[in-house]
Structure formats: C-alpha cells, structure tokens
Amino acid sequence: MAHLELTGLCKAYGAICIADRMSLSVPEAQVLGIIGPNGAGKSSLFNMISGDVQPDAGTISISGRDTTGLPSRRLAKLGVGRTYQIPRPFGGMTVFENLLVAARFAGGLGASDARKKCGEVLEATELSHLTDETAGGLRLLDRKRLELSRALVTDPELLLLDEIAGGLTDAECISLVAFIGELNKAGITILWIEHVLHALIEVAHRVIAVNAGQILADGSAEDVMASKDVREIYLGSAEALA
Amino acid sequence: MSIDLKMTVSGCIRVLVAVTAIASLPFVLATANIRLGTEILILLNLAMLWNLLAGYAGLVSVGQQAFVGLGAYATWMALVWFGFPFWIAVAAGALAAGLAASAFAPFLFRLQGATFAIGTWVMAEISLLVIANTSAVGGGAGVSVPARIAREIAPDRAGRESAIFWTALMVALVVLLSSYxxxxxxxxxxxxxxRDEPTASEAVGINTRQVAVSIFLAVAVLTGAVGGLILLAKLRITPDSAFSLFDWTAYTIFIVVIGGIGRLEGPIIGTAVFFTLRVLLADFGPVYLIILGVLGIAVMLFAPKGIWGAVQTRTAFSALPVNWPFRSIAIQPNLKIPAEETKQ
Incomplete structure (x- = not known):
C-alpha cells in the first residue's frame, strides 16, 4: 500500500490553477524530490497534504486512510510533519519551548518524555547550544533547523521538507543530506521540495517536476533532469540551451 | 528536580507571607484606605485577566466592560431579588458573564485581530443598551443595593469594607494562581x-480555536466575578458606570501595557505605577490624564515590553517564571554531539 496517495487533486485561486488533476503515489520509506519553477504549485501541494489548505477536488490518502479535508492539527497527530519554506517559529518562545509544544501536542507525549525527546532532537540537529535562546532572534539558517527539529519531535512518518537547503554552505549541505538519509533509513517517507538540486539528487530515490499544477516528469533524478520538458521549464527554452 | 522543589517551596512561603501581610491590612488601615485597597485589587484583577487574554492568547478585547457590567447586574439581581449571601451573588455574576460570553463567542470568533477587537466593543455596547433599556433593572437610572442587604454583609461600614477587600483579594489569588x-x-x-504563529500552532497539533474560545470564556467568568465585587464596593451602579469603557478597559490596558504585556508580573507593576501616579497627581485635574497618556506613549516607544519587560531584559530576573528552561533537566552525557559532521 502506498504511504501517500493523491488522486485527481485540484486547487485554484481564481484564475490561477496550482493543482490541476494531480495524481501521485508515494511508497513507504521513499525520498521523493520535488522540483519546479517558482509558483509551480510545490508549496501548495504540501499545504494540501498537511491540511493547511483544502483542495477543491480530489482525494488525499495516507496509509490507505482518506485524509482529505482533515485539518492540519489532526494530520500532525497522524504522523505528518512539515517545515515551512518561510520558517514560522514561535518567536516569543525559546528554541526548546518551540519543540516542547510540538512534542506535547502533535507528538502526544507526556511532560518528561517530551523533554527527553526534545533534548535528543536538539542534539541531532545541532541546536543544543541555542536551546534557551528566543526563537524570534535566530538567524535564518537556525530558523530552518528549528523548523526541521520541530517537525521531528512529533515522530513523523511522512515528512514534508520545503526548501531547507537554500543558503547552506557546502559543508552544511553535505551534513544535511547525510542527516536526511539517516531519517529515511529510520523508515520515514520524505517529500523534499528543493532548488539546491545537487543536494536533492544525493538522497532522492525519485524526482518529480511540477509546473502549473501538473506533474511534468516523474522518475529517477537523471531521467527527470534529462527530460526535454523539464529543461525547457526550468532553464528556459530549449533553443536558449542549444 | 530537587532545585525545582526547593524553589517551589521557598516561592510558596514568600507568597504566603505576602498574602498574610495583605490580608491583615484591614486591621491596621483606616476605612477609606481599605476602600482604596479594594479598588486597587479590582483593577489588578481586571489587568491580570486582560493580560491573559491579550498578552498570552493574543485576543485583544476592548469590550471586557461587557462582562464587568453583566457580572455587576447579575450580582445585584442575586442579592436583591433572590436574597443570596453576597459571595454566592458574586458567583452568580461570574456565571452570568460566562453565559453571555458563550452567547457572543460564536459571532466574535468569526473575526480576527482588529475586527475581533471591534466586535468585542460592539458586544459591550449591545450589553449596555440591553441593560439600559430594561426597566426591571432600573433602566438608565441604574440600581442600588438597599441598606438592609448591605448590612447583611457586615453590620458596620468598616466590617463591610474589610469583607469586600478580602473577597477581592481572594479573587485576585484565584486569578493569579490559575494564570500561573x-x-x-x-x-x-x-x-x-x-499568539506567536497561529498557522504553525495548528501544524503542531493545537486546536487554536478551541484554546482561544476556552480562554475567552474563562476570562469572562472571572471578569464577571470582578463585576460583582465592583457592585459590592460601590453599592450603586448605572449602565454607564458598570459598562464603562474608560474605567474597566482603558485603564486596564494602560496598566498592562506600562507594566509589561505577556508577563504575569506586568499587571502587578502596572497597577502599582497607576495608583502611585493617581495619588501623586490627584490635585492636578485633567493634567493627570495627560501625564498618563504621555507615560503610556513613552513606555510604548522606549520600553515596548513594559517596565517589567525592560527589567527582565536587563537582569534576566523573573518573579513568577512560567518559561520552560532546558537546563532544568539533566543532559545525558552519553548523547554524542555530531561535531564531525559539521567539520567536513
């Protein structure tokens, strides 16, 4: 059974269509890379999967259960974790409290289990030196780490990562790719939207290219990158490349 | 954890000493000063409640006077119509305010931010108009607590003022302890x-609407109890005095903002500053209000977190800490720090 199954997903804001009968099946423990130009509907796809936005038509099911129309708080408890492209920290709370609230609510953990879990995740994501800092004062990269950490304390089975590698140094990028690989080895299904393609290709089992609410190409990273449609959309017209 | 326990015990002792000291004030103060004490406690209560609503839940209400007024009138009804003892009458005021809040909530929670604030104001105006047009509760002229019933609280004036002071103190303790x-x-x-990020809150599993409605209702109930206290302290209310935007909400907001919004200590500091200014500037007439306004603007410009916020930023001191410091749990040394990864 597919971990995530989208069938005929449609969503439009007025004349702008961000999902046009999109269907997709993601097996368990796969790392699916999602590429596409700005405004292609990648983040909106995440918003629909995570319940932040409801689709106009179509169904979403997770592990065989129809989750279409469920609010994000329910999906968070059903094992969907996500990061936002523009980080959304709880600015007035400390880094630790940001994680704690996620562990207590979406993670459903008791007080002491939650503290332990948060401590472990902070170590793993290299934020332990900032635990008692106010999240609103963090620099962008640490905010992104915080987004990832906050998703991880809920023990997600399906993890949606929205552009978390942008702006990283090469060393940090290598470290991030290794970390995501480890999460995947632990059995987490990962959907990763990323413009930093070399990072994505390192870890993605499969890549889809999205444009104007449709899936243009679907396959291995090499096949998708080689596809004529993708090159045209991504890099400009084929003539310009020639 | 032993440190936590020690801190809790010493904190409890300190609070107990402070409460005993405050509670014994009526034995040493003149009646007029007990009255002032009750007035201070009433505004402190309203400020703590508004802080909970706006400072912690991010629900900026400018219509809390609706619950003060309804609480006061319901307390009057319970006292005069049904002859209940005064503390049960105050509880009836709380209940009435809670019922009114649950009637308004479905409409108010369709609104957000500034429109929510306007909605609460409309709520207060509607409540005022309904009471002012109900002849059974005196209409625009208002109602008084008959001397006979006032004497039931305590036979003499000093005894009554003390009883009301202690009731106000008890409400203050309930509000402070439950907030904490x-x-x-x-x-x-x-x-x-x-308050910080509604979208992300939902994404981490919080039912934000349920939490917001619950806090709104709880604050309304306690605000209704304060309304009952106001009736007992004044013994005479009119729609304009019981539903006063100025007395019950504008001053309250001033107190919370200068004291430090979103901090439990803020309303306490703010109340102290407010009453100190009032006593010092009592002879200046309207100049007093101008000075309050200037002070409010100055605090917002130069110490946007209020006086207590500024103190906290400089000293990292918190009298009533409600944050969750990570250091209070033992960090296990066997958790390895993946330093080798960063050095690649």
Missing amino acids: LLMRSRWGLALTAM
Whole structure:
C-alpha cells in the first residue's frame, strides 16, 4: 500500500490553477524530490497534504486512510510533519519551548518524555547550544533547523521538507543530506521540495517536476533532469540551451 | 528536580507571607484606605485577566466592560431579588458573564485581530443598551443595593469594607494562581504558540480555536466575578458606570501595557505605577490624564515590553517564571554531539 496517495487533486485561486488533476503515489520509506519553477504549485501541494489548505477536488490518502479535508492539527497527530519554506517559529518562545509544544501536542507525549525527546532532537540537529535562546532572534539558517527539529519531535512518518537547503554552505549541505538519509533509513517517507538540486539528487530515490499544477516528469533524478520538458521549464527554452 | 522543589517551596512561603501581610491590612488601615485597597485589587484583577487574554492568547478585547457590567447586574439581581449571601451573588455574576460570553463567542470568533477587537466593543455596547433599556433593572437610572442587604454583609461600614477587600483579594489569588498554573501547563505553551504563529500552532497539533474560545470564556467568568465585587464596593451602579469603557478597559490596558504585556508580573507593576501616579497627581485635574497618556506613549516607544519587560531584559530576573528552561533537566552525557559532521 502506498504511504501517500493523491488522486485527481485540484486547487485554484481564481484564475490561477496550482493543482490541476494531480495524481501521485508515494511508497513507504521513499525520498521523493520535488522540483519546479517558482509558483509551480510545490508549496501548495504540501499545504494540501498537511491540511493547511483544502483542495477543491480530489482525494488525499495516507496509509490507505482518506485524509482529505482533515485539518492540519489532526494530520500532525497522524504522523505528518512539515517545515515551512518561510520558517514560522514561535518567536516569543525559546528554541526548546518551540519543540516542547510540538512534542506535547502533535507528538502526544507526556511532560518528561517530551523533554527527553526534545533534548535528543536538539542534539541531532545541532541546536543544543541555542536551546534557551528566543526563537524570534535566530538567524535564518537556525530558523530552518528549528523548523526541521520541530517537525521531528512529533515522530513523523511522512515528512514534508520545503526548501531547507537554500543558503547552506557546502559543508552544511553535505551534513544535511547525510542527516536526511539517516531519517529515511529510520523508515520515514520524505517529500523534499528543493532548488539546491545537487543536494536533492544525493538522497532522492525519485524526482518529480511540477509546473502549473501538473506533474511534468516523474522518475529517477537523471531521467527527470534529462527530460526535454523539464529543461525547457526550468532553464528556459530549449533553443536558449542549444 | 530537587532545585525545582526547593524553589517551589521557598516561592510558596514568600507568597504566603505576602498574602498574610495583605490580608491583615484591614486591621491596621483606616476605612477609606481599605476602600482604596479594594479598588486597587479590582483593577489588578481586571489587568491580570486582560493580560491573559491579550498578552498570552493574543485576543485583544476592548469590550471586557461587557462582562464587568453583566457580572455587576447579575450580582445585584442575586442579592436583591433572590436574597443570596453576597459571595454566592458574586458567583452568580461570574456565571452570568460566562453565559453571555458563550452567547457572543460564536459571532466574535468569526473575526480576527482588529475586527475581533471591534466586535468585542460592539458586544459591550449591545450589553449596555440591553441593560439600559430594561426597566426591571432600573433602566438608565441604574440600581442600588438597599441598606438592609448591605448590612447583611457586615453590620458596620468598616466590617463591610474589610469583607469586600478580602473577597477581592481572594479573587485576585484565584486569578493569579490559575494564570500561573495555566501558563505552567501544556495549555500555557499552546497559548503562547498561538499568539506567536497561529498557522504553525495548528501544524503542531493545537486546536487554536478551541484554546482561544476556552480562554475567552474563562476570562469572562472571572471578569464577571470582578463585576460583582465592583457592585459590592460601590453599592450603586448605572449602565454607564458598570459598562464603562474608560474605567474597566482603558485603564486596564494602560496598566498592562506600562507594566509589561505577556508577563504575569506586568499587571502587578502596572497597577502599582497607576495608583502611585493617581495619588501623586490627584490635585492636578485633567493634567493627570495627560501625564498618563504621555507615560503610556513613552513606555510604548522606549520600553515596548513594559517596565517589567525592560527589567527582565536587563537582569534576566523573573518573579513568577512560567518559561520552560532546558537546563532544568539533566543532559545525558552519553548523547554524542555530531561535531564531525559539521567539520567536513
């Protein structure tokens, strides 16, 4: 059974269509890379999967259960974790409290289990030196780490990562790719939207290219990158490349 | 954890000493000063409640006078119509305010931010108009507590003032203690998260609407009890005095803002500053209000977190800590820090 199954997903804001009968099946423990130009509907796809936005038509099911129309708080408890492209920290709370609230609510953990879990995740994501800092004062990269950490304390089975590698140094990028690989080895299904393609290709089992609410190409990273449609959309017209 | 326990015990002793000291004030103060004490406690209560609503839940209400007024009138009804003892009458005021809040909530919670604030104002105006047009509760002329019933609280004036002072103190303790326990619970975390980032709060599993409605109702109930206290302290209310935007909401907001919004200590500091200014500037007439306004603007410009916020930023001191410091749990040394990864 597919971990995530989208069938005929449609969503439009007025004349702008961000999902046009999109269907997709993601097996368990796969790392699916999602590429596409700005405004292609990648983040909106995440918003629909995570319940932040409801689709106009179509169904979403997770592990065989129809989750279409469920609010994000329910999906968070059903094992969907996500990061936002523009980080959304709880600015007035400390880094630790940001994680704690996620562990207590979406993670459903008791007080002491939650503290332990948060401590472990902070170590793993290299934020332990900032635990008692106010999240609103963090620099962008640490905010992104915080987004990832906050998703991880809920023990997600399906993890949606929205552009978390942008702006990283090469060393940090290598470290991030290794970390995501480890999460995947632990059995987490990962959907990763990323413009930093070399990072994505390192870890993605499969890549889809999205444009104007449709899936243009679907396959291995090499096949998708080689596809004529993708090159045209991504890099400009084929003539310009020639 | 032993440190935590020690801190809790010493904190409890300190609070107990402070409460005993305040509670014994009526034995040493003149009646007029007990009255002032009650007035201080009433505004402190309103400020703590508004702080909970706006400072922690991010629900900026400018219509809390609706619950003050309804609480006061319901307390009057319970006292005069049904002859209840005064403390049960205050509880009836609380109940009435809670019922009114649950009637208004479905409409108010369709609104957000500034429109929510306007909605609460409309709520207060509607409540005022309904009471002012109900002849059974005196209409625009208002109502008084008959001397006979006032004497039932205590036979002499000093005894009555003391009884009301202690009731106000008890309400203050209930408000302070429940705010503290709330903020120390996971719901306190949820409230702060909601205020900071509603979308992400939902994404981490918080039912933001449920939390917001619950806090709104709880604050309304306690605000209704304060309304009952106001009736007992004044013995005479009119729609304009019981539903006064100025007395019960504008001053309250001033107190919370200068003291430090979103901090439990803020309303306490703010109340102290407000009454000190009032006593010092009592002879200046309207100049007093101008000075309050200038002070409010100055605090917002130069110390946007209020006086207590500024103190906290400089000294990292908190009298009523409700944050969750990571250091209070033992960090296990066997958790390895993946330093080798960063050095690649």
